Each structure stands twice: as structure tokens, then as C-alpha cells.
Amino acid sequence: MKPKIFIDGEHGTTGLQIRTRMAGRSDLELLSIPEAERRNAAMREDLLNNADIAILCLPDDASREAVSMVSGNNRVRVIDTSTAHRIAPDWAYGFAEMDSAQPAKIRDARHVANPGCYPTGAIGVIRPLRQAGILPDGYPVTVNAVSGYTGGGKQMIAQMEDEANPDHISAPHFLYGLTLKHKHVPEMKMHGLLDRAPVFAPSVGKFPQGMIVQVPLYLDDLASGATIESIHSALVEHYAGQSIVEVVPLAASEKLGRIDATELAGADTMKLFVFGAPGGTHVNLVALLDNLGKGASGAAVQNMDLMLSA
Ligand SMILES: NC(=O)C1=CN([C@@H]2O[C@H](COP(=O)(O)OP(=O)(O)OC[C@H]3O[C@@H](n4cnc5c(N)ncnc54)[C@H](OP(=O)(O)O)[C@@H]3O)[C@@H](O)[C@H]2O)C=CC1
Ligand SMILES: CC(=O)N[C@@H](CCC(=O)OP(=O)(O)O)C(=O)O
Structure with a gap:
């Protein structure tokens, strides 16, 4: 089965560019929310919980809300592009080249904070x-x-x-x-x-x-x-x-x-x-x-x- 990826905030600047980079990737299944429904919390919660990896491209508060929406679901892994979790001790910092141990930390993490x-x-x-x-x-x-x-x-x-x-x-x-x-x-x-x-x-x-x-x-x-x-x-x-x-x-x-x-x-x-x-x-x-x-x-x-x- 292909890994399911949901970009919460896919119609914003960062989200759109991630989508562009994933276009043509046949190894992934991209879950998508219609632009008009981008702030529909029930739909987002459903898509977030169906993803293997949720990539959050949202303002900080909305990112925190998205993380709380999947907190009871151990299967979903999260990459947060916002500032919300970048100094949180239980999140891996997603700068692979900053340290020789970092790629393995990111690979094995449930929660990854994408750097600013x-x-x-x-x-x-x-x-x-x-x-x-x-x-x-x-x-x-x-x-x-x-x-x-x-x-x-x-x-x-x-x-x-x-x-x-x-x-x-x-x-x-x-x-x-x-x-x-x-x-x-x-x-x-x-x-x-x-x-x-x-x-x-x-x-x-x-x-x-x-x-x-x-x-x-x-x-x-x-x-x-x-x-x-x-x-x-x-x-x-x-x-x-x-x-x-x-x-x-x-x-x-x-x-x-x-x-x-x-x-x-x-x-x-x-x-x-x-x-x-x-x-x-x-x-x-x-x-x-x-x-x-x-x-x-x-x-x-x-x-x-x-x-x-x-
Ligand atoms: N732009 C950049 O160069 C970089 C951005 N980032 C980070 O990426 C994140 C996104 O930024 P960016 O893409 O620039 O921002 P944008 O404003 O371009 O996009 C944010 C998207 O999130 C949506 N959104 C806002 N609030 C909610 C909500 N409560 N529920 C659902 N969707 C919501 C917006 O919808 P709507 O149109 O309705 O507002 C919009 O589609 C930020 O946390 C930012 O810090 C990180 C590094 C660089
Ligand atoms: C030009 C501009 O306004 N830049 C943003 C930083 C980019 C961003 O959204 O922040 P992250 O890189 O931390 O996610 C700012 O200074 O707040």
C-alpha cells in the first residue's frame, strides 16, 4: 500500500509548493481537501486521521489544533512547518544536515518540526x-x-x-x-x-x-x-x-x-x-x-x- 500523505494548508504558499514537489510521485497517495473546505475542521480531522504522514502548512495555532486532532491516533506521523514545535523536546528538528545523528532521529520520529x-x-x-x-x-x-x-x-x-x-x-x-x-x-x-x-x-x-x-x-x-x-x-x-x-x-x-x-x-x-x-x-x-x-x-x-x- 502506498503511504497516504495529507497536507493541511495545501492551498497556502508552503503547502502548494510541497504539492508541486510531489506531483508525479507514483509512490505516494496524496489525500486532498477542496480549497473551499480548507478551514472545515471536521473534514480536516478526518483527512488528518487517515494519513500516514500529515504535513502541516498552517499558522502556529492551527498547527497546534491539527496536532491535537491526531493526538489519540498513534499511526499518524506529523511534519509541522510552523514555528509551534521547533523547540519542543519531544519533536525531532527536521534539519538533517545539522548533526550526524539527525537523519536517524528524523527517520524514526513520530513528530518532526520543519525548521524556519x-x-x-x-x-x-x-x-x-x-x-x-x-x-x-x-x-x-x-x-x-x-x-x-x-x-x-x-x-x-x-x-x-x-x-x-x-x-x-x-x-x-x-x-x-x-x-x-x-x-x-x-x-x-x-x-x-x-x-x-x-x-x-x-x-x-x-x-x-x-x-x-x-x-x-x-x-x-x-x-x-x-x-x-x-x-x-x-x-x-x-x-x-x-x-x-x-x-x-x-x-x-x-x-x-x-x-x-x-x-x-x-x-x-x-x-x-x-x-x-x-x-x-x-x-x-x-x-x-x-x-x-x-x-x-x-x-x-x-x-x-x-x-x-x-
Ligand atoms: N512562506 C515561507 O517561506 C515559509 C513558511 N513557513 C511556515 O509555513 C506555515 C504556512 O505558511 P505559508 O504557507 O507561508 O502561509 P499562507 O498564509 O500562504 O498559507 C496558510 C494556509 O493555511 C490556511 N489556514 C489558516 N488558518 C487555518 C485554519 N485554522 N484551519 C485550516 N487552514 C488554515 C490558510 O487559509 P486561508 O487562505 O483561509 O487563510 C492558507 O491556505 C507557517 O507556519 C509558516 O511559518 C515556514 C518556512 C517558510
Ligand atoms: C518574510 C517573512 O515575513 N518571513 C517570515 C518568516 C517565514 C515564516 O513563515 O516563518 P518560518 O520560516 O519560521 O516558518 C517572518 O519573518 O515571520
Whole structure:
């Protein structure tokens, strides 16, 4: 029997992209809810309980409600793309490349929390340096980022694309999260293995998909002897043996004059760069991804496939 997959929120931004990625997969049976019934709780509960894997592409509160709808059904496994369960101890964090033990944890989990888009980039560069002892306790980490506007879901897409929208945004680039209390900070701290919450400065650009996450560091405040080369080597070692996260060679990074936030739009991979001059005093760690690729829908499909491999 084919595994049954139900995407709760399949008509939203993340859900639609997961559906697109599953189109043509003859190894899966996709359960579906008509768009007009997307908020019909009884229908959703029925479909959720008939699924082998339910992928939640909903706001946080609706995700919590969906989880409660299947709480008495041990057969249903859940992937939640919202922020609701990303630091919950009994959920596996769905970033397979962050640790060598993570793929098996995801494969065997009943509940998988899909990472946030910005945290995927931030944790992707920070965690290997914490594990290698390069980034010391107490370091004041900052995370500066720009996302494509699909990161804000249907509402922001309408604000950016529809000039008649009463809340139309005409800015080509804007900062937000100005109170520095963004929902992604606890997740970055926990899975980045940080002892201090990072300062997180997000922004949105007038392009639909793509993301740059930057973590600049002072070399002389890192572990003694840290260099651009040793940081790069730690990332290369961490990501050896997998094909989703690419650590760009230093020689290639040195030749780049600019980074295009949309370069990986439509891809489910992530590129990591270490920028800085040889013998210099600072480095800038940069993650490039698609907020809807490795940042959401691509990662959800990757996690589903890992869970189905159990
Ligand atoms: N967009 C992105 O780049 C990323 C998004 N995510 C996460 O994915 C989740 C979904 O976000 P996104 O796809 O962008 O959002 P959208 O607003 O585009 O889609 C959400 C969907 O959920 C539906 N929905 C809302 N409330 C309920 C409810 N109570 N019951 C049933 N359906 C409901 C919406 O229906 P309606 O049209 O009626 O509102 C809509 O179809 C969020 O938790 C977000 O944090 C994660 C990483 C990146
Ligand atoms: C541009 C924009 O608004 N981005 C969203 C993040 C994307 C998202 O929905 O959050 P997750 O990645 O955690 O699921 C935000 O900052 O709230």
C-alpha cells in the first residue's frame, strides 16, 4: 500500500509548493481537501486521521489544533512547518544536515518540526563552529538577513504584488522585526547551540523567492588561532558526505563580487560561503537558500522521504 500523505494548508504558499514537489510521485497517495473546505475542521480531522504522514502548512495555532486532532491516533506521523514545535523536546528538528545523528532521529520520529527559513541558514553556519569549539561561549552573535516576500505567506504576497491592496507595500526592500523579538530567535539559539540569544535583523526584498543570511564574526574573539581557513575547513568537514548543503570553496568565494539573493530560487539546496581576506581580522559567514526550498517545502519533502525510509 502506498503511504497516504495529507497536507493541511495545501492551498497556502508552503503547502502548494510541497504539492508541486510531489506531483508525479507514483509512490505516494496524496489525500486532498477542496480549497473551499480548507478551514472545515471536521473534514480536516478526518483527512488528518487517515494519513500516514500529515504535513502541516498552517499558522502556529492551527498547527497546534491539527496536532491535537491526531493526538489519540498513534499511526499518524506529523511534519509541522510552523514555528509551534521547533523547540519542543519531544519533536525531532527536521534539519538533517545539522548533526550526524539527525537523519536517524528524523527517520524514526513520530513528530518532526520543519525548521524556519532564516534559522536554516543561521544554524547552518553557526552550529558547526560551536561543535568544533571555534565559536566560544558568550560570543555576541548577530544574524542579518533578507528574504523573498513569499516568506510572509499569502498575505504578504498580496501586499507586495497587488497595488490595489489597502496595505500595499511599495518599498523595494524593508526591515521588520524591529523589536528584536522575532519568533525565530529561540530556535536559532537552541539548535545553534548558543548560550546567548542572537541579535536577529530580518528584512524583505521585492523578489518572490530567495534568501541571504549573514553571520559576521570577529576572528580575535573566536577560539585562539581561528582563521578564515580553519573556519572554512570546519564547515567542509561538517557537511562532508551529503549533497544538500554545499560549502563553496574559498578560492571560488574570493572571486565573487556580489551574491544574488535569488540565485537558488526554486532549488532545495543551500550554499554556505566564508568571506574575508586571508590574514584579515573579520569573516562573514553567508548562507544562500530559497525560503520555500531548503527553507520550507523542499525540507518538508526531504523529511517526509527520510520518515518513509524507516
Ligand atoms: N512562506 C515561507 O517561506 C515559509 C513558511 N513557513 C511556515 O509555513 C506555515 C504556512 O505558511 P505559508 O504557507 O507561508 O502561509 P499562507 O498564509 O500562504 O498559507 C496558510 C494556509 O493555511 C490556511 N489556514 C489558516 N488558518 C487555518 C485554519 N485554522 N484551519 C485550516 N487552514 C488554515 C490558510 O487559509 P486561508 O487562505 O483561509 O487563510 C492558507 O491556505 C507557517 O507556519 C509558516 O511559518 C515556514 C518556512 C517558510
Ligand atoms: C518574510 C517573512 O515575513 N518571513 C517570515 C518568516 C517565514 C515564516 O513563515 O516563518 P518560518 O520560516 O519560521 O516558518 C517572518 O519573518 O515571520
